Amino acid sequence: MDDFLRTHKRSGWHYESRVKGEESFTLKVESGRVKDPFNLEDFFAATIVVRNGSEVAEAEELILSLFDLAYRRPERDSETHKRPDTFSFDDLRLYLLWRDDPSVPPTGFHGALFELQIKTFLQHAWSIATHDLTYKTDDVNWSTMRIAFQIKAMLEHAELSIQEATNLAKSSVLSKSDSFTTTLRAFIEIVTALWDTSDLPKDVRRLAENLMDLASMVKLDATAFRTFLESEASAGRGPKMLNLSPYGAVIQSLIDQKPADFQKGLQYRLKQPPNRFRPVLVTREIEVPASMKGATWDKATLTIG
Incomplete structure (x- = not known):
């Protein structure tokens, strides 16, 4: 899987993956949120990191040409579960089914469900840099989580500015030169x-x-x-x-x-x-x-x- 995705991703994009550990798997099943423990949607999860928001759709199109889509979250790009005053996690997640190539011997993975996230480098950097603040295993601290999501809000604004730089440059505030x-x-x-x-x-x-x-x-x-x-x-x-x-x-x-x-x-x-x-x-x-x-x-x- 890893070699296959690394081979097909665009140059300049980052790829990484993980297999859910036994302890993490058990805790998730214990939560009651798993309908079928034998078909866990993120037992194997991969991430593709693109340069900015304008490349997310391109990455999704590439992935859907390689695998069958079971479902995605959010269901539509125009909708979100977040209130406008919150900045919780909502990166694009595709839940995919492995598709064997009929021209080669079966892999044994045909129809296997897995998760693939598509993030920008800013989104990925935030998740790495603030992981211990938001997912500390033995403590909950309102103030550190507040800081983490304030940073996420700033990065979301930066992401917007990068993606819409051409349009923003036409603003009378910025439409200048030296x-x-x-x-x-x-x-x-x-x-x-x-x-x-x-x-x-x-x-x-x-x-x-x-x-x-x-x-x-x-x-x-x-x-x-x-x-x-x-x-x-x-x-x-x-x-x-x-x-x-x-x-x-x-x-x-x-x-x-x-x-x-x-x-x-x-x-x-x-x-x-x-x-x-x-x-x-x-x-x-x-x-x-x-x-x-x-x-x-x-x-x-x-x-x-």
Whole structure:
């Protein structure tokens, strides 16, 4: 079971399971809440932890493609047993029946009932961090349980904020920007406009930050930088140089078309305090004229490849 679920879960999700111990099993049967001790719904229980609430439905769809659903709690996502002023446990629980693959020998588990919870990482973190506060086996303390559920309320609010971040960002309270964010956004637009998606790294924002740093070094704002790269592209250089990464292509264009500004930028970098100095990365595929090399070049650049 564990290997099967670990194999099928999405990368980035967490999985864990447990088998109910003998003592825990006995106590649950003694409670009178178990109709059939030989078919206990959570004798085996598993948990899949997803990144945030928007992925819960995706995880449920995946699980229901692998197993038969006996029932779920809550029955519908739009309903809850909780009053609006309480924050008790109500994570999604699926009660599933193992389904043998007819193309392979029987496992002996066909039709076995088990529980699978789907939680977000925040929900999972709360249950781990506050377990001893809410399930202490030899004491009951109102104040510690109060603290635990106050934390749950705060995490539920955080979960809501994460899931609805795009909509919340449109609020007049948050719909603002600063000069850095505005400039970075402009550089992201430059990158996505001038390079094909297939030629870009997954982290486009980091690339845009690196190019913004290069533009600042040669005293080009976003508009001037875009005009420069568009001119290079028209001449078959810059963004059209597919033998170099986008960063490397910009370095090559600056060396070829703005050598004096590039040299001044390197000299300026060398004047920065040691804790702020960052060398310019230059790969060996980049062609550097001999006239540009020297003490400044050696100290202000990092050549790799």
